[in-house]
Amino acid sequence: MKKLNLFLTTVLLSVSYTINAQLPDPGLVIDEHTAIVITDPQNDFLSKDGVAWGLVGPSVEKNNTIDNIETLFKLGEQFNIPVFISPHFVFKHDQKWDSKGSMIQFAHNVNLFSKEDPIDNRNYDGSGADFLNQYKKYIKKSNVTVTSPHKVFGPESNDLILQLRKQKINKVVLAGMLSNLCTEAHLRELMEQGFEVGVVKDATAAAILPNMDGYETALVNYALIASHVFTTEEVKSDIVNFYSK
Amino acid sequence: MKKLNLFLTTVLLSVSYTINAQLPDPGLVIDEHTAIVITDPQNDFLSKDGVAWGLVGPSVEKNNTIDNIETLFKLGEQFNIPVFISPHFVFKHDQKWDSKGSMIQFAHNVNLFSKEDPIDNRNYDGSGADFLNQYKKYIKKSNVTVTSPHKVFGPESNDLILQLRKQKINKVVLAGMLSNLCTEAHLRELMEQGFEVGVVKDATAAAILPNMDGYETALVNYALIASHVFTTEEVKSDIVNFYSK
Amino acid sequence: MKKLNLFLTTVLLSVSYTINAQLPDPGLVIDEHTAIVITDPQNDFLSKDGVAWGLVGPSVEKNNTIDNIETLFKLGEQFNIPVFISPHFVFKHDQKWDSKGSMIQFAHNVNLFSKEDPIDNRNYDGSGADFLNQYKKYIKKSNVTVTSPHKVFGPESNDLILQLRKQKINKVVLAGMLSNLCTEAHLRELMEQGFEVGVVKDATAAAILPNMDGYETALVNYALIASHVFTTEEVKSDIVNFYSK
Amino acid sequence: MKKLNLFLTTVLLSVSYTINAQLPDPGLVIDEHTAIVITDPQNDFLSKDGVAWGLVGPSVEKNNTIDNIETLFKLGEQFNIPVFISPHFVFKHDQKWDSKGSMIQFAHNVNLFSKEDPIDNRNYDGSGADFLNQYKKYIKKSNVTVTSPHKVFGPESNDLILQLRKQKINKVVLAGMLSNLCTEAHLRELMEQGFEVGVVKDATAAAILPNMDGYETALVNYALIASHVFTTEEVKSDIVNFYSK
Secondary structure (H helix, E strand, O other), rough: OHHHHHHHHHHHHHOOOOOHHHOOOOOOOOOOOOOEEEEEEEHHHOOOOOHHHHHHHHHHHHHHHHHHHHHHHHHHHHOOOOOOEEEOOHHHHHHHHOOOOOHHHHOOOOOOOEEEEOOOOOOOOOOOEEEEHHHHHHHOOOOEEEEEEEEOHHHHOOOOHHHHHHHOOOOOEEEEEEOHHHHHHHHHHHHHHOOOOEEEEEEEEEEEEEEEEEHHHHHHHOOOOOOOEOOHHHHHHHHHHHOOO | OHHHHHHHHHHHHOOOOOOOOOOOOOOOOOOOEEEEEEEEEEEHHHHHOOOHHHHHHHHHHHHHHHHHHHHHHHHHHHHHHOOEEEEEEEEEEHHHHHOOOOOHEEEHHHHEEEEEOOOOOOOOOOOOOOOOOHHHHHHHHHHHHEEEEEEOHHHHHOHHHHHOOOOOOOOOEEEEOOHHHHHHHHHHHHHOOOOOOEEEEEEOOOEEOOOHHHHHHHHHHHHHHHEEEEOOHHHHHHHHHHOOO | OOOHHHHHHHHHHOOOOHHHHHHOOOOOOOOEEEEHHHHHHEEEHHOOOOHHHHHHHHHHHHHHHHHHHHHHHHHHHHOOOOOEOEEOOHHHHHHOOOOOOOHHHHHOOOOOEEEEOOOOOOOOOOOOEOOOOHHHHHOOOEEEEEEEOOOOOOOOOOOOOHHHHHOOEEOOOOEEEEEHHHHHHHHHHHHHHOOEEEEEEEEEEOEEEEOEEHHHHHHHHHHHHOOOEHHHHHHHHHHHHHHOO | OHHHHHHHHHHHHHHOOHHHHOOHHHHHOOOOOEEEEEEEEEHHHOOOOOOOOHHHHHHHHOOOHHHHHHHEEEEHHOOOEEEEEEEEEEEEHHHHHHOOOOHHHHHHHHOOEEOOOOOOOOOOOOOOEEOOOEEEEEEHHOEEEEOOOOOOHHHHHHHHHHHOOOOOOOEEEEEEOOOOHHHHHHHHHHHOOOOOEEEEEEEEOOOOEEOOEEHHHHHHHHHOOOOOEEEEHHHHHHHHHHHHO
C-alpha cells in the first residue's frame, strides 16, 4: 500500500494534480431555485418496527439520521423551501416482475414498502410503507410535494424530475435512505438531468455489513459525483444565511 | 465492531434473514438476447499515455483489465454476440456547462476524452478519446455498435438503451471503465430500464486513492444492485457453454 | 393541388417511391411478448358526467370507443394477456406548476382527473379521475397492471416502460384517450424506447372542434409513426388466431 | 356538423368554457434563459438535391421555411442567444434494427441522413446528412451547440435536454423539420421535461400528401400542446424587444 501510494503520488505530481488533495469541490450555493429532496423517509427504514431496521438501524443511530432529516423538514417549513419526497412503494403487481437485481429481490422477499397499488391505500396508514410519524406534520404542509413512487432505486420511473422543473428548481439538497442505493441513485440521475446536487451526508444512512459498508461506499461516490457534500449543520447554516438576507 | 456484528446478527436472525449469508444472487443466464456492453475502452483510461493512467493504471494492472476486456471482445467476435460500446467524449462546447459535479469538473480540467464536437473528428485518431489500439480490430466488426457518447456517467443522454432494444437485447454483460463511475452508472440505468445485468468485476478498474477506493466501492454496489457478478473466466465459460449447445 | 400532386408524383417516381401508395406498413405480429396498453380510460373522458364529455363525447360515440376498449379488456382477460393502464391524475400539488402548455392548463382549469395526491384516495371513487364503471371488473383481474399516473401526456414520468419491460413485453397494442394527446404521446415514447406499437384506431377518440380535428390529426401521425394501425376487429382477429394456435 | 357544433357549444357553455374561443394560450415570454432549438436543418430536407425534397419541398417553399430558419440563426448570432441543433443521422449500424415504425423504415429505405457512425465522418461533407450550406456560417459560431443525433424523432436518445439544462435554459423557441415528426417530437419531449416551448410555425415544414397533411396536423397539436405558437416575425419582434431593453 505504501508502495502504491508512492507510485500514485509520483505519477500524480507529474501531471501536476494530486487528486486526493485537490479533488474539485464545485460547491452548492443555496438560492431561491434550490429544493430539498428526501428519499424513502418511511417506517421500514426509520422506525424500530420497520422490516429493515435490523440492517440500517445502527447506521441511522450513528449518523443521527432521523433528527437530521427532521432538521431539513423544519428548515423547509420555516423558510417555505420546496421539499420533495420520493417514496419507495412495492405494489402487489410488482411481484410479477420476471427479474430483479439483488437488493430489489431482497426488498420484494421481505415485503419492504408494501402497498396495494397506485390507488388503493388500504392498510397503508402506519404500515412499513408509510412515512415516519414524526415527519407527518411537515409533510402535510403546502411546501411539500410527494411524488409518485420510484420502483427500482432512482427517479427514472416517477415524476420527481418533472415536479422539480415545474417549480423552476435547478439545485437540490439531497438526503434520505439508503445512502448508497436510493439516495445515490437520485444523486446520479439528478446530475444526469443537469441539476446541481449537494448531499447531506449525516441525513442519510445505509446497511453496514461485514465487508459491505454501504455508508462508506456512498461517501466515496458522493465526493466524486456531487456538486458538494454537506453536514446537516453546514447546510442549515447556509440556508439560514440565505433566507436571512 | 464485534458488538455491532453481534447486534446485527441477532436482529437479522430474528427476521430469519442473514443478509451477508443470504444476499440474493438472482443470476444471469446467457441466452440469444444477451449483449456485451463496454464503457469507455479509451486511451485516457487504458493507455500508459492516457491522461488518467496515473489514477487508474494500478487498478487496471491489478485486475488485468485490458486483457479481460479483450477476452469479451474476442467472445463477441467468435460467437457473433452483439457488443455495444458506450464511449465518453467531452466536446469543446461542453466547456460552456454552467455547473459540473466533482469528477466531471476534473475530467474537463484535464481534457479527458476531448473531441471537437459530434461530427468533427479532427485530431481524434490516436488521441486520449480514441479506442485502445488493441481493441480496434474487434470494433470494426459488424457485431459491434458504437453508440453516441454519454456526457455525465450514464447512458441517459445517449442511444445505448435504444440500440440494445432495437436488437431485442434484454440482458447485458457489462464491463469497462471506471468501475464506480461510468460502469456503475450504466449498471444502474440499465436496471432502471428493466434489463438484467451481470457485471464482469475484473474487466473493469477504478481510481484507488487513500480513503477512496473506487474499486471496492463498486464491488459493494455491484453485489447489491446487479443480477449477478462474474469474473471474466466465469462469464467466458457460460458464454462458451451456451453457444456450443 | 393537381399541379402539386403532379409535381410530387414526378419527383417521387424519380426516386422509385410513391409514398402515398407505398408508405411502409411494418406490421405488428401478435405474440407472447405483446401487451395491451390503455391510456386514460377514466370517467372525465368516457362518462356522460365527465368534465370533458362535451368535447370528446361525439368522437367517442362515432368510433364506438367505449365498447371497443371493452373488447380489448375482454381479450386480455380471456387469453391472460398483460394489460397496462396508464391513467392521468392531476394532484392538488400540481396546481403549483409555474407553467403549463395549452391543454394541460385547460385540464387544470376544469379540474380534469383531479385526485388529492399519490397516496390519499379520498373522494376518488366514482370521481372524474376514476375508471369507467363498466371496465372495473376487468381491471381487478391479475392480468392488469395500473401504473403510476402520467403527468403531461406521455409515460416519461411514470413507470409504464419499466412495468412493460419487467414482464418481457416488447410489442404493444395501444388504445385509449385522447387520440392525439395522451395516446399519441404514449405511441411516440414507446417507439423512442424501442417497442413495436400497433394502434387500435377505433378504440380511441379525441376532441373534434372546428378547424381542430384531433382525431384526423392522430390518424395521420399513427400512419407515419406506428408499426401498424388496426381496427378493433382486426386486432381481435389477430389475437384470437394467435392464442388459438 | 351544425348540430354537433350546437351540441358542443351548449355543453361547453354549461361548463363556462368555449374551447375554440378560449383555448388557453399560456404564452412564452423571451428572457435570458430562453434558447433556440432547430431540428434537422439538413440537406435531405432543405436542399433541392435532398432525398426528401420531393416530399417536403412544396411545404418548405410555401412557408418560406429556409429563410425563416435563417432569421432565427441570425437572431441567435446577433444577440448571442444559445442555439441548439438536434440533427438526425442514420448510421450504418442502425440498419441492424429489428423493427421500425413506418416513416423510420421509409427513412432507412431511402438512405435519409446517412452517416457512417458516431465518429467516422467520411463522405459527410455536402451529403444529405450535412447542414444546409447557407446555415454553416452561423453553426460555426460559439453560441451554437450541435447535439448528438436523435435516432427516432425525439431527443430521448441524445443529449439535447442535458445541454439545455447545463446552460440554465428553461424556455425554448423551437423550429425545424419535419413539423409533425421530429419537430413535434421535440416539442412533446421538451414539455414532458418541464420546459416552456414556443413553436415558430413558419420556420418548419412537412410532407403534404393527399389525405395526409403533416403540416396542418402539426398546427393542431402545436396549439394544444405548446406554451405558444409564433410566426417568425412575431418571435423576432419579441427577441429584439427583450435584447434592446
